[in-house]
Amino acid sequence: MSSIVLRQAVSDDLDALVALEHHCFSEDRISRRSFRRFLEMPRDRLLLASDGDTLLGYCLVLMSAATRLARIYSIAVNPASRGNGIGEKLVKMAETEAADAGRIVMRLEVREDNGDAIALYKRLGYRQFGSYRDYYEDHGNALRFERRILFYKPGAQFPPVPYYPQTTEFTCGPAALIMAMAALNQQQSLTTLEELKIWREATTIFMLSGHGGCGPHGLALAAWHRGFEASAWISNEGALFKDTVRNDDKKRVLELVHEGFMHDLGQTGIELHHDPLTLAGLEQALLEGRIPLILISTWQLNRSRVPHWVTVCAIDDQFVYLHDPxxxxxxxxxxxxxxxLPIDRRVFSKMSRYGRNQPLQAAVIVGPKRAF
Structure with missing residues (x-):
């Protein structure tokens, strides 16, 4: 092939698109009327690969208006032109277009018996996350794949934050704190032992079922005891997470732990604010070289109402960028x-509230090492 050109489709391409669709598919074809509608949709993208006047392939990308998702609705390459990387070029162009439009994740469906396409998507970094039974006109099944396509571009505005994954199911708070401290101190220990030490210092003992997680009071104290400046922003006063346990004895333990935290906080220089931390305050902390930990509800991420600590690394006009441990x-x-992980600012405002009746908003701001 002399030269493959990738471009946006225009109305003059309609006849060629319909002809290619009929050449590539015997079922589940996009109609002429639908192609015309997609050409007129300003939000979606209909991308072409051509060689001179010959249409080699197309990729139709739908952009969700309600979410930050994009979806490859259909992709086709002329059988005579396959084996030249056209499909890969179209997918990569689709990802670029979607990312430039602020979409975070690209999704697609593929026939479960289309081995070549599945191999291509896996090679490009897509992972299967589900399936549809009886999806196609011939009752064939579809596999669902997705890939994150929008990534943060580090700059000089915010300090880089090393990533550290939690090594147990109950130490998201310690892992988030370790990342914050590592951003401020290159000698910070990034080990499971350090993670567990912090958990022992900061745990509320009980929370939901199983091991208790960590609260903002304990995490702020753990940072302070390691020589860092720290402040805590907590919308609710009193013992936290009492509504996650039903046993009165456990509730009393939570109250005693809270009393202990409050006593210990009084012996430090930690500032305790009983107000929620705003997005403006979050950005100001980052600009000052401080690293915030935020308690979120994972409902916006995985439809599970679980309290979870993350580390905030950067913020811009569209997104709050998180390290999720x-x-x-x-x-x-x-x-x-x-x-x-880019989170839409409006979505972040929702996810940084845990609970229904009196939603809890909690943050710990970790500052540089204190001078002794």
Whole structure:
């Protein structure tokens, strides 16, 4: 092939698109009317690969108006032109277009018996996250794949934050604190032992079921005892997470732990604010070289109402960028999936509230090492 050109489709391409669709598919075809509608949609992208006047392939990308998701709705390459990397070029162009439009994740469906396409998507970094039965006109099944496509571009405005994944299911708070301290001190220990030491200092003893997590009071104290400046922003006064346990004895333990934290806080220079930390305050802390830990509800991430600590690394006009210490290896997640995770500012405002009746907003701001 002399030269493959990638470009946006225009109305003059309609006849060629319909012809290619009929040449590539015998079922589940996009109609002429639908192609015309997609050409007129300013939010979506219909991308072409051509060689001169010959249409070699297309990729149709739909951009969700309600979320930060994009979806490859259809992709086709002329059978005579396959084996020249056209499909890969179209997918990469689709990812670039979607990322430039502020979409975070690209999703797609592929027939479970289309081995070549599945191999391509896996090679490009897509992971399967689900399936649809009886999806196609011939009752064939579809596999669902996705890939994160938008990544933070580090600059001089905010300090880099090393990533450290939690090594137990109950130490998200210690892992988040370790990342914050490592951003401020290159000698910071990044070990499971340090993670567990912090948990022992900061745990609320009980929370939900199983081992208790860590509260903002304890995490602020753990940072202070390691020589860092610290402040805590907590919207609710009194013992936290009492509504997550039903046993009165456990509630009393939570109250005693809280009393102990409050006593210990009084012996330090930690500033305790009973107000929620605003996005403006979050950005100001980052600009001052401080690293925030935020308690979130994971509902916005995985539809599970669980309190979870994350480290905030950067912020811009569109996104708050997080290090999420929890990696779901069984679901195919990697460290790259959880670093500088872009969260829409409006979504972040919702997820940084835990609970329904009196939502808890909690943050710990970790500052540089104190002078002794």
């Amino acid at each position: 929890e990696i779901d290896v069984e679901d195919g997640e990697t460290m790259a999936d959880k670093q500088y």
